[in-house]
Amino acid sequence: MTMNLFDSMGGIEARQEQLGPGATVLHRHAVPEETALLSALRDVVAGAPFRHMVTPGGFHMSVAVTNCGSLGWVTDRTGYRYDPIDPVSGLPWPRMPEVFLALATRAAARAGFGEYVPDACLINRYVTGARVSLHQDKNEQDFDQPIVSVSLGIPAVFLFGGLNRADRAIRVKLTHGDVVVWGGAARLRYHGILPIKEDHHPLVGDHRINLTFRKAA
Numbered sequence: 001m002t003m004n005l006f007d008s009m010g011g012i013e014a015r016q017e018q019l020g021p022g023a024t025v026l027h028r029h030a031v032p033e034e035t036a037l038l039s040a041l042r043d044v045v046a047g048a049p050f051r052h053m054v055t056p057g058g059f060h061m062s063v064a065v066t067n068c069g070s071l072g073w074v075t076d077r078t079g080y081r082y083d084p085i086d087p088v089s090g091l092p093w094p095r096m097p098e099v100f101l102a103l104a105t106r107a108a109a110r111a112g113f114g115e116y117v118p119d120a121c122l123i124n125r126y127v128t129g130a131r132v133s134l135h136q137d138k139n140e141q142d143f144d145q146p147i148v149s150v151s152l153g154i155p156a157v158f159l160f161g162g163l164n165r166a167d168r169a170i171r172v173k174l175t176h177g178d179v180v181v182w183g184g185a186a187r188l189r190y191h192g193i194l195p196i197k198e199d200h201h202p203l204v205g206d207h208r209i210n211l212t213f214r215k216a217a
């Protein structure tokens with residue numbers, strides 16, 4: 001099902017696409033804030049630089065990550081967890097910028113999840129060839145809280161599977177400004193990102209940034 005809406009976004013088409021119960025793509029929803037988001041991102045990264053974390057299996061992730069908010073998602077040889085402290089700096093993660101929080105809350109509401117106040121924002125940076133294999137997001141305490149995912153920069157193909165790893169996955173192209181909100185019946189669906197194709201975005205450069213908001217605690 002696809003609904004076409006024309007927002008008052010300076011002629012930019014804001015298409016809202018349902019990927020099944022609980023999962024919505026708000027195409028181009030973050031475009032009006034692109035400059036403010038990228039400027040806030042630079043401040044976050046100045047305090048907590050991108051790094052390639054190690055998975056419990058001992059592999060370096062091809063995606064570089066950092067966090068902001070009171071909790072940050074981390075992985076190392078001992079497993080995945082949310083931690084209030086950046087293990088690289090030994091300091092709390094940078095505060096979540098107001099423009100991040102406002103966007104996440106607004107997008108969640110638009111998709112039917114009211115009063116969403118995330119406490120964690122995982123930031124992923126993809127260069128050409130980087131990928132994320134199929135996984136579930138299940139390190140959070142309360143699966144009634146949705147996840148809001150913002151794509152910036154060069155495009156990606158998002159794999160969106162079912163509740164079992166072997167379920168067939170659909171492919172959704174995510175481009176600059178697209179916001180995916182998922183919760184409810186979709187909250188534990190497997191998902192991933194196919195290897196990123198070489199491209200260039202005028203504002204972001206040769207990579208893709210993904211902001212994933214969660215209510216972790």
Ligand code: MD6
Nearest residue numbers: 124132137147149193210212
């Ligand atoms: C990404 N996203 O888009 C990877 N997880 O770069 C995720 O793994 C993800 O987009 C949970 C909810 C939304 C997501």
Ligand code: FE
Nearest residue numbers: 135136137191
């Ligand atoms: Fe995920």
